[in-house]
Amino acid sequence: MSEDPSTGADTDEVTLGRIETEVALLMRFGEATRRRTGAEHRVLDRAAYVILRHLADAGPQNISALATRLNLDGSTVTRQVSAMQRDGLIVREPDPRDGRGMVVSPTPAGLQRMAAVQxxxxxxxxxxxxGWAPEDRDTLAEMLRRLNEALEHRPRP
Structure with missing residues (x-):
């Protein structure tokens, strides 16, 4: 570990503190931006958007798989999926691999609303x-992907 000569602080600790602050601000500004933007951003709540994005990419999933992928409790996902089903965004169907279980799939209306928000x-x-150079945007996209991957694979306590 190296030390910042001007402050005496561990540079890794300083960098991690900067990352923590920037992520906190990103979350705050992201939510504020979502609330202030046009209606097309608000046709889906954040949970429904994330679930629909995952289902569009991964195909039909059971509640347990969704909960694991989204790092949420199964009961939380069950409530979100129930609300989405009432809104006509998803359907539940028998699991083709195990007829005793159910899988969740997006409806055409759900995919259309997700695509509009996207x-x-x-x-x-x-x-x-x-105003950013294309290579800077590429770098940002890759760093965010890596951060999300690290967050996804972080062991649960």
Missing amino acids: AARTRLYGDILA
Whole structure:
């Protein structure tokens, strides 16, 4: 470990403190931006958007698989999925691998609303990052992917 000569602080600790602050601000600004943007961003709540994105990428999933992927309690995912089913965003069907279980799939309406939110968010980030060089945007995308992967695979206490 090296030490910052101007402060005497461990540089790794300082860097980790900066990361913590920037992630906290990112979460705060992200939520504030979502609330202040147009209606197309709000046609889905955050939980429904994330579930639909995952189902669109991974295909039908059971509640347990969704909970594991999203690092949430099964009862939380069950409540979210029930609300999404009432809103016509997903359907529950018998699991083709195990007829005793159920899997969740997006409906065409759910996929359409997810795509609208995704397009609106993509435009928003395009505007926000318009002044960035393409290679800087690529680097940001890769670093965020790596951070999310590390967060996903962090052992649960």
